[in-house]
Amino acid sequence: MGRYIRSRLITAIPVFFGITLLVFLMVNLAPGTITDLMGEGAANEADRAALEASLGLDQPLPLRYAGWLAGLFQGDLGQSYFYNRPVSRLIVQRVGPSLLLTGSGVALAVAAALPLGVLAAWKPRSVWDRLASFLSLLSFGVPGFVLCLGGIALFAVTLGWLPTHGMYAAGTFTSLGDLLRHLVLPAGVVCLSSLGELVKQTRSACLESLGQDYILTARAKGLTDGAVMVRHAFRGSLVPVLTTILSHIPHILGGSVVVEQIFGWPGMGSLLFSAISQRDYPLVMGVTVVVALGVLLTNLLLDLVYGLADPRVRYGKE
Amino acid sequence: MTPFRSNPRSPWARFCRNRRAVVCLFLLCLELLLVFLLPPLMGLEPNVSDLEAGFWAPPSPAHWLGTDDVGRDLLARLLCGGQVSLLIGLSAAAISAALGVPLGLLAGYRRGAWEFWLMRLADIVQSFPSIILVLCLVALVGPSALNIVLVLGLLGWTGIARLVYGNTLTVRDQEYVVAARALGASRGFLLRRNVLPNVVAPVWCSIPLRAGRAILSESSLSFLGVGIRTPQASWGSLIQAAADLTVLTSRPWAWIPPSLCIIFTVLCLAVIGDGLRDALDPRSRRLPD
Numbered sequence: 001m002g003r004y005i006r007s008r009l010i011t012a013i014p015v016f017f018g019i020t021l022l023v024f025l026m027v028n029l030a031p032g033t034i035t036d037l038m039g040e041g042a043a044n045e046a047d048r049a050a051l052e053a054s055l056g057l058d059q060p061l062p063l064r065y066a067g068w069l070a071g072l073f074q075g076d077l078g079q080s081y082f083y084n085r086p087v088s089r090l091i092v093q094r095v096g097p098s099l100l101l102t103g104s105g106v107a108l109a110v111a112a113a114l115p116l117g118v119l120a121a122w123k124p125r126s127v128w129d130r131l132a133s134f135l136s137l138l139s140f141g142v143p144g145f146v147l148c149l150g151g152i153a154l155f156a157v158t159l160g161w162l163p164t165h166g167m168y169a170a171g172t173f174t175s176l177g178d179l180l181r182h183l184v185l186p187a188g189v190v191c192l193s194s195l196g197e198l199v200k201q202t203r204s205a206c207l208e209s210l211g212q213d214y215i216l217t218a219r220a221k222g223l224t225d226g227a228v229m230v231r232h233a234f235r236g237s238l239v240p241v242l243t244t245i246l247s248h249i250p251h252i253l254g255g256s257v258v259v260e261q262i263f264g265w266p267g268m269g270s271l272l273f274s275a276i277s278q279r280d281y282p283l284v285m286g287v288t289v290v291v292a293l294g295v296l297l298t299n300l301l302l303d304l305v306y307g308l309a310d311p312r313v314r315y316g317k318e
Numbered sequence: 319m320t321p322f323r324s325n326p327r328s329p330w331a332r333f334c335r336n337r338r339a340v341v342c343l344f345l346l347c348l349e350l351l352l353v354f355l356l357p358p359l360m361g362l363e364p365n366v367s368d369l370e371a372g373f374w375a376p377p378s379p380a381h382w383l384g385t386d387d388v389g390r391d392l393l394a395r396l397l398c399g400g401q402v403s404l405l406i407g408l409s410a411a412a413i414s415a416a417l418g419v420p421l422g423l424l425a426g427y428r429r430g431a432w433e434f435w436l437m438r439l440a441d442i443v444q445s446f447p448s449i450i451l452v453l454c455l456v457a458l459v460g461p462s463a464l465n466i467v468l469v470l471g472l473l474g475w476t477g478i479a480r481l482v483y484g485n486t487l488t489v490r491d492q493e494y495v496v497a498a499r500a501l502g503a504s505r506g507f508l509l510r511r512n513v514l515p516n517v518v519a520p521v522w523c524s525i526p527l528r529a530g531r532a533i534l535s536e537s538s539l540s541f542l543g544v545g546i547r548t549p550q551a552s553w554g555s556l557i558q559a560a561a562d563l564t565v566l567t568s569r570p571w572a573w574i575p576p577s578l579c580i581i582f583t584v585l586c587l588a589v590i591g592d593g594l595r596d597a598l599d600p601r602s603r604r605l606p607d
Binding site: 011014015018019022026027030137140141142143144145146149152153157158164250251252253254255257258261262272273276277284288291292293295296299 | 580
């Protein structure tokens, strides 16, 4: 087990540096610097140079990367150009709403997908199976923003049941009901767009484990179909299903950029989007790096949990 | 890994037996033809304002889908936007495959440092939600159709490379490869003639899916205003008009047709991909699908 953990950690180290380097280079090698924007109008060469020096942009790239990385380790992601506040504080404010949105969306999707996937595998070509394949086509083929627009047009504007925008009606938290009303549409979109893949994977993992010998054994013991399905086939397929859920996290986070932007949800996605349009480079770097490292950490934890939960994984990889 | 030999029917013949996939392939080809041939045949001008019809004119015989906020014919913009969206999707998928196949082969066959660094590179790229990376890169290099194709294509190689890599690992130690190596086949010959044909099958199925994903990414970018910009149109940028609540509810002809086009195209590509998978890998037939 120790060797397994060590080997996973060792492969994670170059990925960590790769992620930070990629984000750094992407932003710093892009044409045009902040001085083009901030110094617009009154800028002469001397002012520009002074501005660059005050932002530390006159230093060579490797030195700036080292400085940024050192800050990252201390939780200091620099100062946002636009808000003139520490990037880390801006991100911390936005993490909660983002987690709330993606968390509730994914929880809904899991709650709906697992039973549906099991039913679809249990009774192929039934209504459930058809519903499952319809949902997986729906969530693959319909872009998230079209789902958002459809939801807004139907539930918010035509029926007037739900708000179109934001997280709270009054600008701040007033009641849980208000928050939930604002949450329904965006979380519904997040749920629908990850539902299909989950249903599909649950179904095929269940079908896969239905073909195993231990299912035959369970049947031979005289267990009912339902018990075989839920306690044996479904349990046997939990690991691949869990993998799908967690490997989907980057997709879900990415999709929530669009959802947050459309619904004006004050999360990391809309923060990133406005940072990009304002060319607020420290903020862009901060958000991207936090998201990517979050994904890396999730994958790492996942690997370790597998190693603990399923001995076959551990021996297979060494 | 040579499942086709034992089966007398060619993969293409098996694909043709899948009626859904053939219909989708036909519809997709039809769509390509319509999108590229209709504008010149009907004399449609996507960038000319019809001042007589006015702004936001509803559908009429002169403008089948009405006009947009500056009086341009929406059918013309839908078709020309389709050209852009389809070309971006297909060429991004082609670039991803052209990059992913050799890199996956290299990592799987040479192993060692190649394997380690190429797969770590794939890990790095895959740690980012793809839309976030695409959004940043396109915003930084500037939004143009070419840049979007390049960014989507260059970032899309990881999935394909992983597929090829995994298959190469199993194929590289098979007896026929060892035999060819013992006969003195050069590495290039071996990879081309013995390994490649046995590892590309899953790539063929993933190309349509990648094209579909690329079309979705492009339309999301354009919808957010970071992708294709006016006067050029794409399906995503046409839907952008619906960000305005009046357009959303009272002028559905402006945004529903491009949405349906995206959904239709992506679903066709998905069904074609599934059809190719079943045709190229007879073993997957065992699962009721």
